[in-house]
Amino acid sequence: MPENVEFSPQEHLMKAEELESIAKEFVQLGVNKIRITGGEPFARKDIGAILLRLSQLPVSLHMTSNGVLLKKHRQAILDSGLKSMNISLDSLDAKHFKHITRRDDFEAVMDNIAWLSTTAIQLKLNIVLMRGVNDHEIEDFIDFAIQQGISIRFIEFMPFKGNQWSMKKRMSHEEVEARIFDYLGDRVQPLPHLPHETSRNYQVVGSDVSIGLISTVSKPFCADCNRLRLTADGKLKNCLFSQSENDLLTALRNGEALYPIIADSVYHKKKERGGEDFGEEQHTENNRSMVRIGG
Ligand SMILES: Nc1nc2c(ncn2[C@@H]2O[C@H](COP(=O)(O)OP(=O)(O)OP(=O)(O)O)[C@@H](O)[C@H]2O)c(=O)[nH]1
Ligand SMILES: C[S@@+](CC[C@H](N)C(=O)[O-])C[C@H]1O[C@@H](n2cnc3c(N)ncnc32)[C@H](O)[C@@H]1O
Ligand code: SF4
Numbered sequence: 001m002p003e004n005v006e007f008s009p010q011e012h013l014m015k016a017e018e019l020e021s022i023a024k025e026f027v028q029l030g031v032n033k034i035r036i037t038g039g040e041p042f043a044r045k046d047i048g049a050i051l052l053r054l055s056q057l058p059v060s061l062h063m064t065s066n067g068v069l070l071k072k073h074r075q076a077i078l079d080s081g082l083k084s085m086n087i088s089l090d091s092l093d094a095k096h097f098k099h100i101t102r103r104d105d106f107e108a109v110m111d112n113i114a115w116l117s118t119t120a121i122q123l124k125l126n127i128v129l130m131r132g133v134n135d136h137e138i139e140d141f142i143d144f145a146i147q148q149g150i151s152i153r154f155i156e157f158m159p160f161k162g163n164q165w166s167m168k169k170r171m172s173h174e175e176v177e178a179r180i181f182d183y184l185g186d187r188v189q190p191l192p193h194l195p196h197e198t199s200r201n202y203q204v205v206g207s208d209v210s211i212g213l214i215s216t217v218s219k220p221f222c223a224d225c226n227r228l229r230l231t232a233d234g235k236l237k238n239c240l241f242s243q244s245e246n247d248l249l250t251a252l253r254n255g256e257a258l259y260p261i262i263a264d265s266v267y268h269k270k271k272e273r274g275g276e277d278f279g280e281e282q283h284t285e286n287n288r289s290m291v292r293i294g295g
Contacts, residue, residue, distance in 0.1 A: 090133075
């Protein structure tokens with residue numbers, strides 16, 4: 001989250017019932033999986049009500065969270081039948097975590113991770129690797145995953161508005177894969193790549209633990225992308241990197257049909273990464289920042 005973040009005015013955001021109405025429209029069109037990402041989903045006071053509404057739809061429900069505010073929503077999470085939760089954790093060192101996030105929440109996140117690992121909810125940790133920031137922790141994360149029986153994914157640092165991305169800071173797929181194999185040798189085996197999966201996964205032999213790589217920059221997986229994103233302010237993005245958006249919330253509030261807008265957005269989905277060709281330096285100023293997309 002940027003230091004001086006400006007929160008959107010409440011009236012610009014979807015209310016729980018509006019979110020449900022829009023979700024229903026997608027379900028009617030065949031969507032069978034919904035992931036709630038945010039911003040940060042648990043920053044919404046009515047997240048319990050949102051979970052309850054979405055849990056009534058015939059979809060599998062998933063979340064991605066920074067894991068900070070999850071504690072008081074544990075019952076709502078269980079009641080919603082949530083299938084999986086991905087928790088973002090970029091360091092295993094409390095001081096370093098504070099340096100990266102500018103927040104003193106390491107213990108709260110670790111406590112929520114420990115709780116999640118006692119539930120039937122599939123848990124994964126997301127680690128965005130940045131050279132010179134947390135790349136020295138790759139082996140620590142692998143040890144942690146094996147000791148705790150928790151699957152992890154290393155994510156390639158991607159360019160978004162205001163995140164000072166550069167090609168030098170990101171760690172390529174090949175580089176991280178080599179680190180994993182150097183460390184674990186034949187204790188790790190590649191898993192088959194499933195359609196529409198973001199990660200390439202490797203199984204730690206003799207365990208349920210997988211180590212994944214999400215490599216949008218060096219190994220894009222756009223060819224079988226089946227995702228659409230709805231932002232908290234009700235805009236449809238046909239790609240994480242799309243520069244254009246379609247305003248579903250205003251259409252809903254005006255009583256207009258949503259289907260033509262959705263169809264138009266899907267029709268204009270670009271072949272790869274929203275038509276972006278990443279260069280050496282940051283250049284995605286026409287897209288939103290990651291906190292305003294939700295990942
Ligand atoms: N390029 C690209 N990256 C994505 C996409 N979906 C998720 N990611 C990135 O993958 C990382 C993890 O995202 P999650 O929110 O955990 O979602 P996921 O990878 O779909 O999760 P699973 O369904 O559990 O595999 C984040 O950095 C996302 O931005 C996508 O459609 N395209
Ligand atoms: C943007 S967050 C939103 C959900 C929630 N607030 C969280 O922190 O997990 C979704 C995922 O995107 C990842 N992410 C954030 N910025 C990224 C970047 N520049 N490149 C790659 N992944 C990124 C996060 O680590 C997280 O796992
Ligand atoms: S098309 Fe866009 S949203 Fe889909 S996988 Fe590629 S970058 Fe991600």
